[in-house]
Amino acid sequence: MSGTALMVLVLAVGTYAFRLVGPVLHGRVELPDRVRVLLSAGAVVLLVALLATGALTEGGEFAGWARPAGVAVGGVLAWRRAPFVVVVLGAAAATAVLRAVGVVGSTRPEGLSVAAGSVPPMTTSRPAHADQPEHVLATRAFYDAIAEDYAAMFRDLPAATPLDRSLLTGFAELVGPGAPVADVGCGPGRVTGCLASLGLDVHGVDLSASMLAIARRENPELRFEQGSMLALDHADGSLAGLVSWYSTIHMPPQDLPAVYAEFRRVLAPGGLLLLAFQMGDEPRRHVHPWGHPVTLDFRRMRPERVTELLEAAGFALVQRTVREPDAGRGEPTPQAFLIARAPGGPDSA
Incomplete structure (x- = not known):
């Protein structure tokens, strides 16, 4: 040698x-x-x-x-x-x-292996959304920490709120049976499950791996994916409907135009968007909920302002509903629900 x-x-x-x-x-x-x-x-x-x-x-x-x-x-x-x-x-x-032969030159998340299956996949600590803004990462960490407590507290929703359930039913009828729909910010998957029971081909998307684990556990027949509403892993125009049920409330106002533009991108022409949020102007900060060492801001919004942003993104408002706060559930403010249509459909102007 x-x-x-x-x-x-x-x-x-x-x-x-x-x-x-x-x-x-x-x-x-x-x-x-x-x-x-x-x-x-x-x-x-x-x-x-x-x-x-x-x-x-x-x-x-x-x-x-x-x-x-x-x-x-x-x-x-x-x-x-x-x-x-x-x-x-x-x-x-x-x-x-x-x-x-694959020995060097790769730091791929799927691993360093000479032959397929010879080495277990290597996981990474840098998920696809690790380059997202700090507030997105804070939202993920917050819900990862409180997932089980949150899911237990809201276990009966939306089944226990007939008015909210009627809005989801109306949305499902407008979209049509079997239509592909994404529940963005799905959390523990309660709304996703409700939409599936209404005949939609629905899947959930959420930042929090802990929330997704609960959603998969309670809805094993449904599909759930980890992702951010700022960069959805969906093809352009691939969805007939998109639901954001109290999930835009963590976005700073300056990021909402980008969020609505992303919603429009993934919706087919004439596709429908359903938003739910608390009405108001002042933000609210949750500090150490259930004793967990995490903090997160919640932002209330005015329906008029949200409508302006949706129209700037190309949407046309179809329906606006405001529900008074449910004192029995401790809701502090009225709840707003908007349905908007993406441009290009048969009902577009």
């Missing part, structure tokens, strides 16, 4: 170790995977050290092989008979081969 070949091996394997350790150093790999990756990288480094030093005999010879030209006794590189350019080119070629 020549010195050039040894250096190619050392550099190529070193590249592999660097690509393994890199995601750890940059915080892109969760703790369980960090441990596994660091152990793997440590084993690789140990192997390289043994090849470069421990396997050398006292006379500078490998057991059974002549001493490599590029390695002097004691592991010092001499480079006398292994020109640097040859080593670099050889390492590049070896790395290319390893890259081709």
Whole structure:
């Protein structure tokens, strides 16, 4: 085994170790995977050290092989008979081969595997929406923390609110049976389940993984996806309807135009949007609900202002309903419900 070949091996394997350790150093790999990756990288480094030093005999010879030209006794590189350019080119070629079979060159979320299924998938701590604004991440963290308590508190909704349920029923009839609908900000999936019972082909979308776990547990027959209303994972014009049931209330006013534009993007021409929110002007801050160390702002809105923003996004208002607060449920303000139609349908002006 020549010195050039040894250096190619050392550099190529070193590249592999660097690509393994890199995601750890940059915080892109969760703790369980960090441990596994660091152990793997440590084993690789140990192997390289043994090849470069421990396997050398006292006379500078490998057991059974002549001493490599590029390695002097004691592991010092001499480079006398292994020109640097040859080593670099050889390492590049070896790395290319390893890259081709999937060993190096990938920090994909699905994992670092030589053959399909040979290594368990590697999860990452950076979800698709990690580059979202801070308030979006705060909303996700808030609902991840309170998910079980929230779901228990609102377990009977919307079944216990006939007026709200009638709005969902009317929306379902307007959209039509079997129509594809997204419940954006679905939380524990109660409204999603109600819409499904009304004959819609509905799925839920939410930021919170904990909320989605509850939704899937209670509605195993329905589909739920993690995502942000600022960047929905839906094709243009793919939905006949979209429901945002008290889910835009965490968006700062300056972000609402982008949210409504995203809703319009995913709705088919003439598709319907249903919004529900608390009426008012002043924000409200929830601090440590149920004893959890999280805080989040809730924003009330005026139907007139929301209508202006919807019309600026191209929607046409179909219906506006205002319900007085339900004192028995502790509602502090009137509740507003808007149905708007995306442009381009048969009923558009």
